[in-house]
Structures are given as structure tokens and as C-alpha cells.
């Protein structure tokens with residue numbers, strides 16, 4: 661059985677990783693979709709699809725099942741989004757998400773969906789981690805080590821601080 665898990669992963673953090681680790685116990689293969697692939701260089705979406713592919717691919721190395729990391733751009737029309745996703749990914753049998761819109765769209769399209777509990781949501785949230793990146797808090801302890809390495813490699817701290825100064829969408 662092949663599973664599918666999508667997120668913006670801005671950045672991929674320990675909450676995502678805990679969810680992925682649990683999914684890996686239920687499926688034989690996992691496809692991870694990098695959502696909003698066309699967005700980058702804003703406070704809410706600082707990292708490019710390519711940078712997020714690096715973060716996720718390196719973090720998934722600890723799993724012992726085959727994984728595929730696929731960037732997926734947004735579409736204007738929610739009603740055809742599931743078909744768009746399916747056209748970009750290997751076939752999957754079950755989708756995992758805690759995003760209510762994503763859950764609804766997959767279920768309406770007849771795809772089996774599973775949800776998971778939120779882990780330490782007070783800190784394991786992209787918005788909180790981006791806030792710490794901008795304001796100099798401890799962000800690195802909330803992401804897998806290869807993600808912290810990637811953020812440093814692409815000069816991500818400087819980037820998010822710079823875009824946050826000019827970006828009207830402030831989180």
C-alpha cells in the first residue's frame with residue numbers, strides 16, 4: 661500500500677516528521693507532496709520547492725521504506741485539485757492530512773483519508789518556527805538536523821529576515 665502526505669513544509673519540522681514516522685508504520689511506500697511549490701521568498705513561504713525537496717529528502721533518509729518527494733503547484737480551482745495531484749504523483753491508496761480543505765477534497769474525490777493527532781502544536785507549527793527565524797529564537801531544536809543544515813546552507817535566516825521587512829503578509 662502506498663500513502664500520500666502533503667504540506668507546504670515552510671519549513672519541514674518535528675511535527676511533520678513524527679507524523680511521517682507513524683505513517684511509515686502503516687504503508688509500504690510514501691509519497692510526500694511539497695505543496696504551494698511555486699511560492700517562495702515571502703515570510704509565510706520563505707523556501708523554494710527545491711529547497712524544501714532537499715529538507716524533506718534528507719530528513720526521510722532515516723525511514724526504511726521507499727519515499728518519493730514531489731513538488732505540486734497550487735491551482736485556481738479546488739474542484740480539480742485532486743486530479744492535478746494524482747497526475748503529478750505515483751498512484752497512492754491513502755492520503756494523510758490534518759488540513760480540513762485537503763481532507764474534504766480527497767474524500768469528495770473518493771480517496772481514503774486518514775488524520776493524525778497534532779503533536780506539541782504549541783511549538784511544532786511552521787508559523788512559530790518562522791517567527792523564531794525572524795526574531796532570533798531557538799528554531800533549530802524544532803526541526804530535524806538535516807533541515808537546520810539546509811536552512812543554513814541556503815542562507816535562509818538572512819532571507820526570511822529580509823523578506824519579512826518588506827512583506828505585507830507578515831507571518
Ligand SMILES: Nc1ncnc2c1ncn2[C@@H]1O[C@H](COP(=O)(O)OP(=O)(O)OP(=O)(O)O)[C@@H](O)[C@H]1O
Pocket residue numbers: 666667668669670674675676679756757758759776777778779780781784785786787788
Ligand atoms: N505538530 C504537528 N503534528 C501533526 N501534524 C502536523 C503538525 N503540524 C502540522 N501538521 C500537519 O502537517 C500537514 C502540513 O502542515 P504545514 O506544512 O501547513 O505545517 P504547519 O505547521 O501547519 O505550518 P503553517 O504554520 O505554516 O501553516 C498538515 O496536514 C498539518 O495539519
Ligand SMILES: NC(=O)c1ccc[n+]([C@@H]2O[C@H](COP(=O)(O)O)[C@@H](O)[C@H]2O)c1
Pocket residue numbers: 666667668669694695696697733734735736737738739741757758759761762765
Ligand atoms: N486548489 C489548490 O491548489 C489547493 C487545494 C487544496 C490544497 N492545496 C495545497 O495543499 C497544501 C496543503 O498543505 P498544508 O496542509 O500545509 O496547508 C498547500 O500547499 C495548499 O496550497 C492546494
